[in-house]
Amino acid sequence: MVRKLMLLFAVAALASLVALAQSSGKPKPGKPVAKEPAKEAPKPAGTEPAHKAVGPEKCKMCHKIQYDSWAGSKHAAQKEKVECETCHGNGADYVTMAVMKDEAKAKAAGLLMPGKEFCTAKCHHAAQWKDDMCQKVHAHKPKPASPKADSPVKGK
């Protein structure tokens, strides 16, 4: 009984060895050969921002309250305007409604919500920082009291 089993194993091992030898030798039929080179050459790193800017007019379509108050603010009056995207990140990849309405998706696509750290890193002196500056930065859409008073672009 034991001998019979061992013989069986030996035969099986031999068979798989033969199969291995056969398969490794020749190229596999039907395997695609390398085709045309990739269409776009990879861009050198560090030459472009991760996301493109779209400009504040694009944001205005959906965020008129924020836009109008921003347009009259000191941020908009700087020689180098501090625009929506200066603070919220370049918008090309998050401005579509499908992405914007999903906070997680929007953030993954580059949307930033700046806080003290962001604002004091390049622009404001930490010593002059006040915590209500973020609330005052522009007007905010009032929290909807009823489903009716929802986003101005509802249903789009």
Ligand code: HEC
């Ligand atoms: C097609 C409409 C649309 C456009 C264009 C758009 N947004 Fe939005 N955005 C929304 C909606 C909808 C929400 C989620 C609900 C809300 O806050 O009104 C939102 C939310 C936000 C929020 C709040 C995110 C949070 O975490 O609370 C910020 C900040 C924002 N948008 C910035 C921008 C900026 C900056 C631009 C321009 C680059 C822009 N949006 C363009 C529709 C839009």
Ligand code: HEC
């Ligand atoms: C100087 C930086 C700065 C600029 C410029 C700026 N934002 Fe904001 N934005 C903020 C901060 C900070 C908040 C969070 C406020 C808070 O703490 O509730 C915010 C919040 C928002 C929100 C969330 C909803 C709300 O109203 O609170 C939207 C939408 C938004 N901004 C859109 C815009 C748009 C559109 C522009 C350009 C027209 C813009 N922001 C320009 C800093 C900025």
